[in-house]
Amino acid sequence: MNTKFYKALEEKKLLIAAHRGSFGGSIIDNTELSAKVAISLGADIVELDAIRSTDGVLYTYHDGGEKRSFEIDENIKTFSSKEIDELEYRNCLGEKTGQRVLRLEELFKKLKGKCFINLDRSWDYLDEVFPMIKKLGMEDQVIVKTHPTDEAFNFLKNSDIKLMYMVIASKKEDILKFMVPEINMVAAEILFTEEDAEIIDREFIEFLKEKNIKIWLNSITLGSRFNLSAHYDDNLSIEKDGEGWKWLVDRGAEIIQTDWPGLLKEFRKSL
Template sequence: MNERFYQTLEEKGFLIAAHRGSFGGSIIDNTEFSAKVAVASGADIVEMDAIKSTDGVLYAYHDGGEKRSFGIEPNIKTLSSKEIDELEYLNCLGEKTGQRVVRLEELFTRLKGKCLINLDRSWDYLDEVFPLIKKLRMEDQIIVKTHPTDEAFNFLKNSDIKLMYMVIASKKEDVLKFIDPEINMVAAELLFKEETDEIISKEFIDLLKSKNIKIWVNSITLGSRFNLSANYDDNLSIEKDGEGWKWLADHGADVIQTDWPALLKDFRNNYKK
């Protein structure tokens, strides 16, 4: 199950994850289109999000952006599948595109065999997502992640389906909690505001790597109120010749999530530690 992930990492040095795919213009995030552009731009992993309608249908979408995406106020999770199916995506100019929100199973089916996928925001639906991934036989392709909650830990430990898993954490103890023989943790997404945070210390990184747990970091620049990697982010990297990406790679990153996979690929091609 884990071989594809580890082998791709061994071949590339570090992996490039595209945040919601690559989007802009009339290419919409969390779609097959955005995944195709991301892979063509050099991404090894495409990060996608999940929500569920009021009548239980899973879709690929990151809730909270409904005004930008559709020009509506209600959260998409308050809508039925009939209502969601009728929504039409707007492009970056606010013009209608004719594109619709894709159901999660359909998106997975379209992407089967084409790239690694990191499934975000599915933690409320693990009991539905895990059987879906198994049914589609995509266990070697999809990494599921959650925050370090007791509910997630208990589900993962007791589930008969053992998928690739990544915990999202800003504290060492939250990562250590999920190192369990019953949990197939292949990576940890580390969040840190300062270079001196314990979770990004060499000692802790070395400990995780000794257990074959890979290090995922985020260079995405989400706005001034977000600081996911001590501000070693995409904007710094683009402005200053890869400075942010170099710091992350030098400090042990096995996966860097970005909104600019083509630029990060160019950096990786020339990277020397």
């Protein structure tokens, strides 16, 4: 199942991951349209988020943004599927769009064969997500990621279904923990706040690459309270002709998650 992923990396050298797709105006994140825009701009991977309704239906949505998305204060994970189905997205101007929250399986079907998918925030539903991906025949397309918890480790190690996996790590131990034969770890999403952080030192990055674990770094700029890559981010890259992306690539990035896939695609041409 890893062949297509590794082949894409070999051909392109750097894969572009679009954070929740590409969105703005009345194109809403975590939707078919945002994925379609991202792919058209050059994204190789579309990152999506998962939540579950109170009656067990999986949707693609990043909870915590309900005020922006729907003008409500409640977390939609406390809603039934009937209530979620009735929600209507608002656009960047706060106007209603007529668009609804998509069920995760529905969106996966729409994206089958079109791009790689990085599934985020599904760690509480792995026992449901894994069989769904297998049923859809998308094992070579979806990379599931989790934080380095014992619960995730035990599930992945003991699951009869093996999928491509990526750990979210801020310490070396977070990655080393998951490097066992029973877990199909193809990548590590490395978080660091300082450029001399131990987890991003060149020797360790080369060690991971020798083990065929691909390096995912983030250039997304989520706001002033976030620092995912020592501030070598999209904003710096746009302001200073790719400076942030250049630094990430120099430190070993093989996948970069961005909110600007079209601009990163142009930068990739210089590599």
